[in-house]
Amino acid sequence: MNFLELKPMTNSLLAFSLLGMGIINALFILFVIGQITPSKYPKFFQWAHRITGYIFLALYLFICIVMFKKLEGFNVLPPKAVIHAYIGIAIFPLIIVKICIVRLYKKFYKSLPIYGMFVLIAVYLPVPLYAGLYIISAIRGQQIAVSEKGRLVWVNVNSGRRVVQQKCSTCHSLERVYAYVKTEAGWRDYVARMRAKDPAIMGDQEALEALGYLIKSLGIDDTKMDIQVGMRIILEKCHKCHSIERVFTSRKTPAEWAKTVELMRSFDPLLLNDSEARQVNYYLGKVLAGQDTGLNELKTY
């Protein structure tokens, strides 16, 4: 069911389409009720309202399927996602109540515009949390917010890339940098350590830009499990005590892999932090836990 794992941009556009469809749908019925101008064609607008209503419902159900699919990717939902999900789910009973009134309980007909408004507001509420923020950040382009002494600073990722390419290659090759994926804290630590070796190499602003770039392109995003990230961490860290084949030739269930990873972490407490361990477990559980697929998947990288 991979076709349901849509890009954030597609999801955002779907969300805005739903909102747009809701607004158009409301406008049609306003024409009928005569709030805007007494309509000469009430039948037409009534039908338009009904048809856009069903398109709205279909679109809503489709988005629900996509979103539930997304939920499976989370172990723990961030609070923002919980609010988003609950409001999103609440739209469903609101729509049902509204259809019931139209079809079965005509006595409440007069309150329909109020219900309609509730549905519209409920559709609007979850949108800014994700789709809105996503569109804004897409417009902001290659910007990333990095916290610096307690406040958020927006830095340009492209300038960050230039800093890394020019300054981080003065003492060692860039491959040393690009071989790693790290959490934000990990990169922060590295940039600070590297600057301590030669404080004149870059200024505060440059260091912040470099950090932004490293987090964006070589960072671990705790809200997104990614097999590529998990695999890079394994290639980077799991060959220090035994050959890397030891990992890729083992066949284990996800639970056994989790146990093995905890065992390895007990051998060396600094081996993986919790974020890295999550990504490693995700990779192992997803790719190496399959019966025969493991080696095939490996070849494709």
Ligand code: HEC
């Ligand atoms: C002043 C020289 C110098 C500069 C500039 C420098 N590094 Fe380093 N870097 C080192 C040295 C020396 C080591 C090895 C010792 C260590 O790990 O502390 C190292 C190690 C590393 C490692 C670990 C590599 C490994 O294989 O263990 C990473 C990752 C890294 N640097 C990233 C960076 C980044 C990112 C920058 C730019 C922000 C940078 N370095 C700039 C001197 C430098």
Ligand code: HEC
């Ligand atoms: C600090 C050293 C060290 C590091 C680093 C390390 N291992 Fe191990 N690993 C061991 C030792 C020691 C054994 C043998 C333990 C045993 O046989 O009971 C082992 C055995 C294994 C085995 C075979 C044993 C089994 O239960 O099937 C697997 C698989 C494995 N390691 C995976 C990994 C992975 C994945 C990583 C990276 C996250 C890793 N190791 C990193 C020390 C390490």
